[in-house]
Amino acid sequence: MTYASLSDLIDRAGADEIRQTADRDRDGTPDAPVVDAALMHADNIVNGYVRTKYTLPLVSTPPILRTWAVSIARHFLHRNGPPDYVTADYKDAISGLKDVARGLVALPDASGTEPTPTSGSFMSEIPDAHFSNPGDWLC
Secondary structure (H helix, E strand, C coil), X not given: CCCCCHHHHHHHHCHHHHHHHHCCCCCXXXXXXXXXXXXXXXXXXXXXXXXXXXXXXXXXXXXXHHHHHHHHHHHHHCCXXXXXXXXXXXXXXXXXXXXXXXXXXXXXXXXXXXXXXXXXXXXXXXXXXXXXXXXXXXX
């Protein structure tokens, strides 16, 4: 599932920025393979975090995932060092994805329904106590 498109990148960054960062052959238009690579990079990062809590592929793309994917792809396109505001957007996207992975942020679909979460159960074991009365051991 792709979370963002070239038009999403242009909507966020503007046609001039995308042309400047994705036109590697200097013909005046963004190179499709360059844009596709940036979008795939973003998809892979998003999937890595989202799959820890949700079954993939999602039925629809929550708007926040599109926003984060655009920020990640945009950062990737700036191969010679992104401006600070692009880096800040990227860091915000990664932070949000980490919150999804931790279960702090739930992802609704377009209808507002939360996608099916994966099993989030875990087991732990507490070791046996070594002292019957921990306060007495120094006496």
